[in-house]
Amino acid sequence: MGVSLSASQALRLWQQVNLAEVHDDAPDLSERQMAILLTIYLDPPPHTVRGLAAKLGVTKPVITRALDTMGSHKLVSRHRDEADRRNVLVKRTVDGALYVERLGDVIIAKAAELPL
Amino acid sequence: MGVSLSASQALRLWQQVNLAEVHDDAPDLSERQMAILLTIYLDPPPHTVRGLAAKLGVTKPVITRALDTMGSHKLVSRHRDEADRRNVLVKRTVDGALYVERLGDVIIAKAAELPL
DNA sequence: CTTGAATGATACGGTTCCGAAACAAGCGTT
DNA sequence: AACGCTTGTTTCGGAACCGTATCATTCAAG
Numbered sequence: 001m002g003v004s005l006s007a008s009q010a011l012r013l014w015q016q017v018n019l020a021e022v023h024d025d026a027p028d029l030s031e032r033q034m035a036i037l038l039t040i041y042l043d044p045p046p047h048t049v050r051g052l053a054a055k056l057g058v059t060k061p062v063i064t065r066a067l068d069t070m071g072s073h074k075l076v077s078r079h080r081d082e083a084d085r086r087n088v089l090v091k092r093t094v095d096g097a098l099y100v101e102r103l104g105d106v107i108i109a110k111a112a113e114l115p116l
Numbered sequence: 117m118g119v120s121l122s123a124s125q126a127l128r129l130w131q132q133v134n135l136a137e138v139h140d141d142a143p144d145l146s147e148r149q150m151a152i153l154l155t156i157y158l159d160p161p162p163h164t165v166r167g168l169a170a171k172l173g174v175t176k177p178v179i180t181r182a183l184d185t186m187g188s189h190k191l192v193s194r195h196r197d198e199a200d201r202r203n204v205l206v207k208r209t210v211d212g213a214l215y216v217e218r219l220g221d222v223i224i225a226k227a228a229e230l231p232l
Numbered sequence: 233c234t235t236g237a238a239t240g241a242t243a244c245g246g247t248t249c250c251g252a253a254a255c256a257a258g259c260g261t262t
Numbered sequence: 263a264a265c266g267c268t269t270g271t272t273t274c275g276g277a278a279c280c281g282t283a284t285c286a287t288t289c290a291a292g
Binding site for chain 1: 122
Binding site for chain 4: 164165166176177179180200201202203204
């Protein structure tokens with residue numbers, strides 16, 4: 001169970017992927033935005049503002065603002081929960097799925113290049 | 117040569133490490149700041165503003181501002197190059213080394229927890 | 233109904249960041 | 263000394279983000 005990494009490999013991987021992301025034209029996401037985006041795409045729905053805030057250990061406005069920004073980039077979308085109209089359900093988008101998929105490819109590629 | 121990751125593992129690793137970083141009290145670094153910090157700590161010196169800008173593919177003010185912020189957090193330090201006083205040499209700090217070391221530990225731990 | 237709790241969004245003052253342009257300082261050559 | 267060239271910083275208006283507090287809407291229970 002698990003993937004074994006040396007300290008050198010772990011940090012080099014982090015550097016290489018971050019360098020690749022910075023080099024790209026893709027929108028630079030903050031750590032918080034990245035955590036939100038990946039949680040939406042990896043964890044089972046539904047995803048609410050409150051739930052995301054709890055999972056990240058941050059306040060609700062942080063989530064609202066991050067969704068504003070990522071929504072303007074079409075990475076996520078918001079919909080009222082018709083069952084309980086207080087809730088906002090955060091959902092995936094085509095662009096967001098492409099972004100996440102591409103990120104995964106970069107991580108895999110950089111991991112494959114790591115020296116032993 | 118290299119570490120083999122599935123798409124699911126790669127993305128889950130990225131999520132878990134980002135979640136851990138967000139949850140921490142440690143200063144939230146942007147992707148660019150992270151790339152700079154790791155380059156300073158992993159790549160051989162000397163590190164200049166111009167060199168970092170070239171490696172990241174960004175303009176010099178981006179580096180200056182990132183060094184301002186990270187310097188205020190004591191993660192890096194700046195020193196004039198006495199051989200050529202136009203240059204600024206970016207150097208490591210004790211706090212920065214601790215930050216990087218801790219990050220490496222988190223990555224290793226999260227990688228070890230990945231399901232097959 | 234009305235009240236209270238829950239959920240998201242918004243307002244506020246302050247900080248950081250952006251890209252582009254202008255600036256300041258140091259070097260090397262003449 | 264004076265000129266270009268390199269290096270790093272600063273400035274500018276505009277945007278994003280922070281934490282705290284407040285607001286608006288909705289639900290659910292009395």
